[in-house]
Amino acid sequence: MSRMRLEGHAALITGAGSGIGRATAELFAAEGAGVAILDRDGQAAESAASDISATGAEAHPVVADVSSAEEIARAVGRAARLLGRLDILYNNAGVGSSGSVVDTTEEDWDRCFAVNVKGTYLTSRAAIPHLESAGGGSIINQASVAALVGIQGFAAYCAAKGAVVSLTRAMAIDLAPVGIRVNALCPGTVYTPLMEPLMRERGGGSIERGLEITAAKYPIGRLGTPMEIARAALFLASDDSSFVTGTAFTADGGMTAQ
Numbered sequence: 001m002s003r004m005r006l007e008g009h010a011a012l013i014t015g016a017g018s019g020i021g022r023a024t025a026e027l028f029a030a031e032g033a034g035v036a037i038l039d040r041d042g043q044a045a046e047s048a049a050s051d052i053s054a055t056g057a058e059a060h061p062v063v064a065d066v067s068s069a070e071e072i073a074r075a076v077g078r079a080a081r082l083l084g085r086l087d088i089l090y091n092n093a094g095v096g097s098s099g100s101v102v103d104t105t106e107e108d109w110d111r112c113f114a115v116n117v118k119g120t121y122l123t124s125r126a127a128i129p130h131l132e133s134a135g136g137g138s139i140i141n142q143a144s145v146a147a148l149v150g151i152q153g154f155a156a157y158c159a160a161k162g163a164v165v166s167l168t169r170a171m172a173i174d175l176a177p178v179g180i181r182v183n184a185l186c187p188g189t190v191y192t193p194l195m196e197p198l199m200r201e202r203g204g205g206s207i208e209r210g211l212e213i214t215a216a217k218y219p220i221g222r223l224g225t226p227m228e229i230a231r232a233a234l235f236l237a238s239d240d241s242s243f244v245t246g247t248a249f250t251a252d253g254g255m256t257a258q
């Protein structure tokens with residue numbers, strides 16, 4: 001039997017009620033980790049946690065908005081208490097924002113930065129003392145290919161994910177002495193609820209057409225799946241990546257290699 005790669009570890013995953021975060025929670029749990037499923041959508045968190053618990057793994061729903069300092073401090077404390085420790089933090093919760101600079105409203109800009117950037121800072125700030133008490137660990141910050149190349153009609157999102165990559169480098173340097181590795185994960189397009197509005201817009205009203213146009217931008221000729229991103233997150237979370245810190249790690253079907 002192959003070894004479980006996260007045996008005895010505890011992971012907090014934000015935005016784990018849907019899409020990439022949910023797939024990652026399933027994979028981490030299958031690899032032996034106890035998982036805290038944090039989401040602002042309580043029903044989604046409950047449903048993911050109960051499906052994972054049904055496999056015999058330990059999973060707890062935790063409800064909070066990552067952009068609220070108060071809510072996230074309480075939620076991270078609760079996750080650490082429920083799991084008994086925290087070794088892995090995946091700052092995955094994120095929201096999209098479409099439009100060029102001219103089309104982006106100030107409200108959309110602020111929301112995009114509040115969740116993607118401030119949420120990463122607030123959740124990390126609350127979780128780092130727990131990772132330190134556990135003797136070190138791994139933090140994964142969800143960025144995107146949008147951090148590495150410009151994407152038409154996605155100004156605020158590109159800027160916010162670029163900030164996540166820069167924050168990751170700073171965190172990696174600050175936290176290396178206490179044994180915490182910090183990496184940004186930069187996925188290419190994966191079809192999830194987050195991508196629906198963009199695909200519809202790109203396809204002139206047809207999601208199918210939007211998906212086709214998007215897939216054509218990928219050398220691999222298709223979009224990714226949530227589980228393909230979860231497997232990259234597993235590498236960054238586990239000791240398999242013990243010498244990897246401060247990177248912007250791509251899982252993008254060759255999109256940024258062009």
Ligand SMILES: NC(=O)c1ccc[n+]([C@@H]2O[C@H](COP(=O)([O-])OP(=O)(O)OC[C@H]3O[C@@H](n4cnc5c(N)ncnc54)[C@H](O)[C@@H]3O)[C@@H](O)[C@H]2O)c1
Pocket residue numbers: 014015016017018019020021038039040041044064065066067092093094095096115119142143144145186187188189190191192193194195
């Ligand atoms: N899908 C893609 O193509 C793609 C590509 C690159 C990066 N990403 C990034 O991956 C992450 C997950 O995206 P996804 O496609 O799985 O999206 P998704 O919409 O399927 O899931 C995101 C989850 O995060 C939760 N969430 C949103 N805002 C929150 C907040 N303020 N507090 C707590 N939870 C919150 C939502 O309720 C949802 O359950 C995001 O950071 C996204 O920017 C996605």
